[in-house]
Amino acid sequence: MSMTAHRLLELLRQVRSLDFTARSESDTGWNGRGSGNVEIESPLPDIVLFHESGQWQAEGQPGRVAFRNVYRWSVVDALTVRLEHLRLGRDQPVFLLDLAAGSDGIWQAAVPHLCVDDRYALRLTAEPAGLRAVWTIHGPKKQETLDYAYTF
Template sequence: MTAIIRLSRLLPSIHRLSFTSRSGHASEVAWSGQGAGTVAPETHTDWVRFVEQGHFLPQGQSREVAFRNVYRWDLHPEHIALYHERRGPDAAVWLFDLVADSATTLTSKSPHLCGADTYQARLTFEPHGFRLEWHIVGPRKDERLVYHYRQPDD
């Protein structure tokens, strides 16, 4: 089974997420910390929407920050396009196309440019889910985000 088909079949079964954010030396953002939450997948014929919500604890802080994101995974035979629907489905922001590197990994076909910032990603299958690693670099950014998306515990 190809990585594209495998991910397409896995996406609707994802219900949990956790992530770690680490700012590098060149970062002026300093947004390191850890988060966790739930994913409510909405499945359609050619896409899966993830409605994510949870809490993020910035490093060195004692108060969590609530978060909510909506991502759409558009399913295509040769790639999966990832969109951020922060402004709604009609104004979705295309992030990148994920293409198969191997049977177990997909990577962004080309970097996503947002102003002076560059976003790249790598997806790796894991037992009961997948890991999505983001790298964001720019004049003020040097960030690594590692998301773990999981199926519910049996």
């Protein structure tokens, strides 16, 4: 049975931290690990904002780099959740994906996000300790996977 969009937002509201790995099969890509905190804001019942901040460490590179992102998750309908990046502010969201609930409990992008020649797809699953979000990015110069573990 599919998880409803409102149930997914309930789980998203519980997230407190993130860890991720980046792997690239292309010469121009990057590999490494990151970790950080997620501060949750829920301005309306059908919306959850992720304020992500943390540190990124590229393989073979000295030092860590700080990162900061804000994402908006919102209910579209009973089985669809929209994901937007708020890098330009709340009034200028960058649409990323609409995720549809599958009967197998996996949320997937109905249509990949296109950025120039690159296609971004997302699979989101619930796990006992949190959520796993796996991004795949394919394009002429990119063959990358970003594997996020969001922990409650």
